[in-house]
Amino acid sequence: MIKLAGRIWVETENGKLLGHGRIELLERVHACGSLRQAALQMEMSYKRAWDLIGDMNNQFTVPLTISTRGGKGGGNAVVTPKGLAVIAQYRELMQQFEQFLAETKTDISL
Amino acid sequence: MIKLAGRIWVETENGKLLGHGRIELLERVHACGSLRQAALQMEMSYKRAWDLIGDMNNQFTVPLTISTRGGKGGGNAVVTPKGLAVIAQYRELMQQFEQFLAETKTDISL
Numbered sequence: 001m002i003k004l005a006g007r008i009w010v011e012t013e014n015g016k017l018l019g020h021g022r023i024e025l026l027e028r029v030h031a032c033g034s035l036r037q038a039a040l041q042m043e044m045s046y047k048r049a050w051d052l053i054g055d056m057n058n059q060f061t062v063p064l065t066i067s068t069r070g071g072k073g074g075g076n077a078v079v080t081p082k083g084l085a086v087i088a089q090y091r092e093l094m095q096q097f098e099q100f101l102a103e104t105k106t107d108i109s110l
Numbered sequence: 111m112i113k114l115a116g117r118i119w120v121e122t123e124n125g126k127l128l129g130h131g132r133i134e135l136l137e138r139v140h141a142c143g144s145l146r147q148a149a150l151q152m153e154m155s156y157k158r159a160w161d162l163i164g165d166m167n168n169q170f171t172v173p174l175t176i177s178t179r180g181g182k183g184g185g186n187a188v189v190t191p192k193g194l195a196v197i198a199q200y201r202e203l204m205q206q207f208e209q210f211l212a213e214t215k216t217d218i219s220l
Contacts, residue, residue, distance in 0.1 A: 093114065108199045
C-alpha cells in the first residue's frame, strides 16, 4: 500500500525553532516537572535536553520554561503559559499536516 | 520570521519508496543517461545510487530505469516511461506540499 508520509517543523532565520522532539520535551517537562526526568524518558542526554530548552528560551522573547537549578535530581522545571500556548499551537499545525497527508491523493501505483 | 518547513516521502509497508533524493537521482539519470554520473553529481557513492535504484526497481512491478551494465564509465542507464510518470507524480505531490506549507498559518509568535 502506497502512503504519503512526512514531517514538519518551525524554523526562523536562526534555524530550527520547534519540531516534534522539542515539543515532546516540553510536554514531558510539563508532565513531570523535571528536565532531567523528561530527558531520561526520551533517552536523551541531560545536556542535549538542556541545550534544546536553552535554544528555545533564547529564541523566544518570553521563556517557555523556568528552571530552578541545583538540588538533588537537578532541580525542577515548569512550563510557562507561553510554553503551553506554543505546545498547543504546534499541535494544531501537526493536526493540519496529518490531515494534509491523509487527504492528499497520489496517482503513484506500484 | 517564523516559517513552517518540512519534507514528505512516499512509503509502503516495505519502507521508503520515494523521497526527494531518489527522485533527484532519477531525474539526473534521465538527464545524463548514466547512473555513475548521476551519483557523482549528487556526491553519492555509486554503490548507494545502485542500491537506491535497485530498491525502487524491486518495489515497482515495472522498472523505473533500465541499465546496460559494464563498459567504460559503468554503462548507460535510461529512465523508463513508468519512471518518468513516477517523477511527474512525485513532483505533483511536492507542489501540493509546498502549497500547504505556504498557506498554513501559525499563531506562534516569538
